[in-house]
Amino acid sequence: MAAGAFADRGADLELVGIEKRFPGFTAIENLNLTIPAGSFFALLGPSGCGKTTTLRLVAGLEEPTSGRILIGGTDVTNQKSFQRPVNTVFQSYALFPHMTVLENVAFGLRRRKINDPVAKAHEALLLVELDHLAHRKPQQLSGGQQQRVALARAIVNRPALLLLDEPLGALDLKLRRQMQLELKTIQEEVGLTFLHVTHDQEEAMTMADTIAVMNKGRIEQMGEPQQLYELPKTAFVANFLGQSNLFTGPVVSTTSTAIAVDVSGQKIVVPLGRAHRVSGEVTIGVRPEKLTLHKDAPIHDAGRNVMGPGRVIDVSFSGVSTQYLVAVPGVGTLVVFAQNMAFGPAAHVGAQVWLSWNVEHGFGLDDDPADAPRFEADLDTKTIAQQRRSSLVTELEEA
Amino acid sequence: MAFAVFSTATAPSTDPVARRRSPVALFLLLPGILYLVLFFLTPLVSLLLTSFQTPREFGDIGQYDYAFRWQNYTEVITTYWPHIVRSFSYALAATFFALVISYPLAYFIGVKARKWPLLQSLMLVLVIAPFFISFLLRTLAWKQLFSDESFVVQSLKALSLLGPEAHVTGTAFSVIFGLTYNFIPFMTLPLYTTLERLDVRYLEAGNDLYASPFQVFRKVTIPLSMPGIVAGTLLTFIPAAGDYINASRDFLGGTGTQMMGNVIEANFLVLQNYPSAAALSIILMTVILVIVSIYVKRSGTEELL
Known part of the structure; x- marks a missing residue:
C-alpha cells in the first residue's frame, strides 16, 4: 500500500492453489478461496485444521509452499508482511508492552507516515470507547479492554483486509457477545473485508456473511450460515x-x-x-x-x-x-x-x-x-x- | 448464603503495621547488614579518611597522618586527568564494541536458535567457556598473539597493512581490544536472558503494522530488550573503567595507555602514596556512580537500581 494513504474500501482476497507443508505434516492442501470485498468471512474449524495457518499466510507471517495470494487483484505472494495492505487482530493481542495504548494504536499510522497519527488514533479509540485510557500501558487494562485496543490498532489503518485470529477467545461469554456485536457494527460502518478465524460455531454463525468450514487442511463446505446449517x-x-x-x-x-x-x-x-x-x-x-x-x-x-x-x-x-x-x-x-x-x-x-x-x-x-x-x-x-x-x-x- | 460464612472467616485479622515491624524480618536481614557494614561500609569510610591524609612531618615515605587535606583531590586531578579521561573513553569504547558484538550473538542464541535447544545450550557454553581459564592467562595469550614477533603481526606487516615499525601491544587498540574481549560474556549473558524471553509475536505484530524489519528492530526489539542492554553495559562499563590488567605494561598496555586502575596501583603499591590512591579511587567511584545514575534514569529502567 502506498505510504500516506488509506484503503478507500475493502478488497477481495483470493487464494489460488495454496499449499503449506511443515516438516512432517501438511497444514493446508490445495486451498482455493475467494472472499468478496466488504464481506465478513469466517473460517471455522477445530484446532489444528489449518485455519490459523491460512490467516498467517494471508498476513504474510508464513510463506506458502505453493500457490498464490491475491489481495484486490494484486499478487502479494512475494510481498513481506509489512508491505501488505492487511492488518491482524492477534489471538494474544500482542500489544506492545513498552508503549501506551495511544502509541500502540498510532504505531501503524506512524510507520506509514499518515498525517496526524495521534488524532486518528484518538478517533479509533473513541470508536472502541477506550479514549479515556489512552495514556495507560496495555498491562493496566483488562482482557476485554486489551482486545478492543488490539482491534483499534488494526482498524485505524483502514486495511483493505482485516484478519481476526480468534480475538474473542479469551473473553467471558457476556463480553464476547458484546464484542461480536461491536465487531459486526464496525465492519458494516467502515466497509472493510473481514476474515475471521474461529472455532466457535455460534460466533461464526452470528457474525459472518459466509462461513467456510475447515477440517484437516481442506475446506469441507462453504456458504451462508443458514445454508450450512440446514x-x-x-x-x-x-x-x-x-x-x-x-x-x-x-x-x-x-x-x-x-x-x-x-x-x-x-x-x-x-x-x-x-x-x-x-x-x-x-x-x-x-x-x-x-x-x-x-x-x-x-x-x-x-x-x-x-x-x-x-x-x-x-x-x-x-x-x-x-x-x-x-x-x-x-x-x-x-x-x-x-x-x-x-x-x-x-x-x-x-x-x-x-x-x-x-x-x-x-x-x-x-x-x-x-x-x-x-x-x-x-x-x-x-x-x-x-x-x-x-x-x-x-x-x-x-x- | 452459605458462602458468606467463608468471607467473614477469611477477613484479614493481622494488623499491617504490626506485621511491618516484625522482628523476624530484621533478624533475617542481620547477616546481610553485618556483612555490608564490615566489608563495604568500613573500607569505604577508611578509604575516604585516607584520601584526606597528609604526609607525616619528617616521616618516611608511606607515613601519613589523618587530616583534612582536600588538596589531595585537586593534585590528583591535575596530575592524572589524562588517565581519568582515558579510563572512561576506553571503557566506553569497549562497552560499545562489546554491545555491537554481543547483541547479534545473544539474539541468535536467544531468538533464532530457539528451535534447536541443543545448539542454544552449546553456544551458551561457548560463551561461558572462557571463564574456565584464568582472566590473566587469557590476556597473556593475547599479548603473545599481538607481540611483534607473532605470526599475526608478522603477516600484517608482510601484507603492508602495518608499517614496519608499528606495534600492536601497548597501543590503545590492544587495550580496548582486551577490555572488549574480556567483558563480552558479561554483556552477552544479560542480553541473552532478556532476548530469550522476547515474545516474537510482538515482532510479528510490528511487521503486520507496516514496520520494516529494521523499524521493528528499532521500535520493538530494542525497547523490549532494554533491561538486558542496561544490565550488560553496566556489567561491562563499571569493571572496565577500573580495570588495570589489560592496560598494564605487563599485559596489553604501554606507557601511553595507562588507565586509572594502573595509576591507583602504582600510587598504592609502588609510590606508597596512599592518599593519592584513595582520592583517585573515590573519584573513580563517584564518576561511575554519576554516569550510571544518569544512564539508568535516561534509559527508563529504574527498577534495575
Whole structure:
C-alpha cells in the first residue's frame, strides 16, 4: 500500500492453489478461496485444521509452499508482511508492552507516515470507547479492554483486509457477545473485508456473511450460515456446526422428487434436492430440533418420516428446551431438542416414544458412508455434571 | 448464603503495621547488614579518611597522618586527568564494541536458535567457556598473539597493512581490544536472558503494522530488550573503567595507555602514596556512580537500581 494513504474500501482476497507443508505434516492442501470485498468471512474449524495457518499466510507471517495470494487483484505472494495492505487482530493481542495504548494504536499510522497519527488514533479509540485510557500501558487494562485496543490498532489503518485470529477467545461469554456485536457494527460502518478465524460455531454463525468450514487442511463446505446449517454436505460439517442425527443405509427407491433410504428396516425419505448422493449406501441426517416426540405411533403421513419405537434413556432440562436421548433399536441413539411449550417434560426416562420429522428437513451427505463416523452425542458427561451440581446444591442448603 | 460464612472467616485479622515491624524480618536481614557494614561500609569510610591524609612531618615515605587535606583531590586531578579521561573513553569504547558484538550473538542464541535447544545450550557454553581459564592467562595469550614477533603481526606487516615499525601491544587498540574481549560474556549473558524471553509475536505484530524489519528492530526489539542492554553495559562499563590488567605494561598496555586502575596501583603499591590512591579511587567511584545514575534514569529502567 502506498505510504500516506488509506484503503478507500475493502478488497477481495483470493487464494489460488495454496499449499503449506511443515516438516512432517501438511497444514493446508490445495486451498482455493475467494472472499468478496466488504464481506465478513469466517473460517471455522477445530484446532489444528489449518485455519490459523491460512490467516498467517494471508498476513504474510508464513510463506506458502505453493500457490498464490491475491489481495484486490494484486499478487502479494512475494510481498513481506509489512508491505501488505492487511492488518491482524492477534489471538494474544500482542500489544506492545513498552508503549501506551495511544502509541500502540498510532504505531501503524506512524510507520506509514499518515498525517496526524495521534488524532486518528484518538478517533479509533473513541470508536472502541477506550479514549479515556489512552495514556495507560496495555498491562493496566483488562482482557476485554486489551482486545478492543488490539482491534483499534488494526482498524485505524483502514486495511483493505482485516484478519481476526480468534480475538474473542479469551473473553467471558457476556463480553464476547458484546464484542461480536461491536465487531459486526464496525465492519458494516467502515466497509472493510473481514476474515475471521474461529472455532466457535455460534460466533461464526452470528457474525459472518459466509462461513467456510475447515477440517484437516481442506475446506469441507462453504456458504451462508443458514445454508450450512440446514444443508450440511459432510458428516463433519453436520456435527461441527450444531448437532445432527445421522443414519446410514442403502437407497431403495428413487422418484423424481425424493429418494427413500432403508435405515434398519425403516423407510426414510429425503428430497432429491437435499441429497448429495442418490444411489448405493448413503448417510442421511436430521437436526435434533426438527424432531417431534410422539407417545403413540403416529398415523402414517407421506410428508413425514417416522422412526420408532424407541426408548427415552436420558432427559436433560436446559431452560428454553429439553434434550432427550432416544435409543432406537438397530439405529442407535438419537438426540431430540424439544421446546418447553408446557411445564414438565413430554416424556420420562424409560418411556416408549416414536420420532417424526418433516421430510423436507432431512438431508443427505456427500461423504462415503464408510468414512462418515457416527459422532456420539456428548451429552452424558453434561448430564453427570448437572446431577453433581444439583446434589451439591442440596448438600449446601442442608448444611 | 452459605458462602458468606467463608468471607467473614477469611477477613484479614493481622494488623499491617504490626506485621511491618516484625522482628523476624530484621533478624533475617542481620547477616546481610553485618556483612555490608564490615566489608563495604568500613573500607569505604577508611578509604575516604585516607584520601584526606597528609604526609607525616619528617616521616618516611608511606607515613601519613589523618587530616583534612582536600588538596589531595585537586593534585590528583591535575596530575592524572589524562588517565581519568582515558579510563572512561576506553571503557566506553569497549562497552560499545562489546554491545555491537554481543547483541547479534545473544539474539541468535536467544531468538533464532530457539528451535534447536541443543545448539542454544552449546553456544551458551561457548560463551561461558572462557571463564574456565584464568582472566590473566587469557590476556597473556593475547599479548603473545599481538607481540611483534607473532605470526599475526608478522603477516600484517608482510601484507603492508602495518608499517614496519608499528606495534600492536601497548597501543590503545590492544587495550580496548582486551577490555572488549574480556567483558563480552558479561554483556552477552544479560542480553541473552532478556532476548530469550522476547515474545516474537510482538515482532510479528510490528511487521503486520507496516514496520520494516529494521523499524521493528528499532521500535520493538530494542525497547523490549532494554533491561538486558542496561544490565550488560553496566556489567561491562563499571569493571572496565577500573580495570588495570589489560592496560598494564605487563599485559596489553604501554606507557601511553595507562588507565586509572594502573595509576591507583602504582600510587598504592609502588609510590606508597596512599592518599593519592584513595582520592583517585573515590573519584573513580563517584564518576561511575554519576554516569550510571544518569544512564539508568535516561534509559527508563529504574527498577534495575
